[in-house]
Amino acid sequence: MTVGDLGEFGLIQRITGRLRQGPDVLLGPGDDAAVLKAPDGRVVVTTDLLVEGRHFRRDWSSGYDIGRKAAAQNLADVAAMGARPTAIFVGLGIPRDLPVDWAEQLTDGLRDECGLVGASVAGGDIVGADSVVVGVTALGDLQGRAPVTRAGARPGQVVAVAGRLGYAAAGLALLQAGRAISGFEELVAAHRRPAPPYGRGPEAAELGATAMLDVSDGLVQDLGHIAEAGGVGVELDPGALEVPEVMGAAARALGADPLDWVLTGGEDHALAAVFPEGARLGDGWRIVGRVTGGRGVLVKGRDPGRGGWDHFQ
Secondary structure: OEHHHHOHHHHHHHHHOOOOOOOOEEEOEOEOOOEEOOOOOOOEEEEEEEEEOOOEOOOOOOHHHHHHHHHHHHHHHHHOOOOEEEEEEEEEEEOOOOEHHHHHHHHHHHHHHHHOOOOEEEEEEEEEOOOOEEEEEEEEEOOOOOOOOOOOOOOOOEEEEEOOOOHHHHHHHHHHHOOOOOOOHHHHHHHHOOOOOOOHHHHHHHOOOOEEEEEOOOHHHHHHHHHHHHOOEEEEOHHHOOOOHHHHHHHHHHOOOHHHHHHHOOOOOEEEEEEOOOOOOOOOOEEEEEEEOOOEEEEOOEOOOOOOOOOOO
């Protein structure tokens, strides 16, 4: 059965029946708009798009994978502000010949990723389109904390990372090369379903982080945003950046440098944060560099180039 066979109203009923609403949602799908709690009096809001052929391929990723990925990249943005994600809203463009079970898988992926942080899929919209387009808006609660922006880094502070770097880029490189996935399942799975360290965002805020973002476009490029916003420089220590054996093996198979994936690979949605010197960081954080009085991002004293992802380059 395709979505064209079911019709818009039938599809909406079918997929909303698969959702669960958390305590932050006072009125969920089924009305003209949802109603959410805002106990802090402020709401963190972010939005993102995934376009078929640009951000994902249906022959590489299932509907469930894409649902998890679409939710993750937005929930990570909320966490990177030091907030707790509460809900997402989904705009979905789909062809009429799309199988209904694919749309249901997508819904399950969105729901399950939100479930990791206690958030809900609280509403959205569906339209016909020539290919699949997924637009997600995520909301979050600061719980009384000040938001952690990109602009607070100061010379002498330390740069730390929580979560994985380079995994998704390595997985994408394997898929693009058409290489056998056996032995590299962890890397390919990271491309299909990122695993952001959501809880580290609010934790960083509590630990006194002065700047933070999620690594969506590459560590060098994203730390460049922190450097520019704060009018500072960042010196990265490549020796502090982990290159796991599975990534090294994939790099050897492809004739690549695994450190390039770590420095410039996006879509792992790790969190990169700046902390005062001497901050007591837990095991989930590893210090990878320092903030300097210079400009831009340097690796071993050299400019590594912009690297990372740019939609228009």
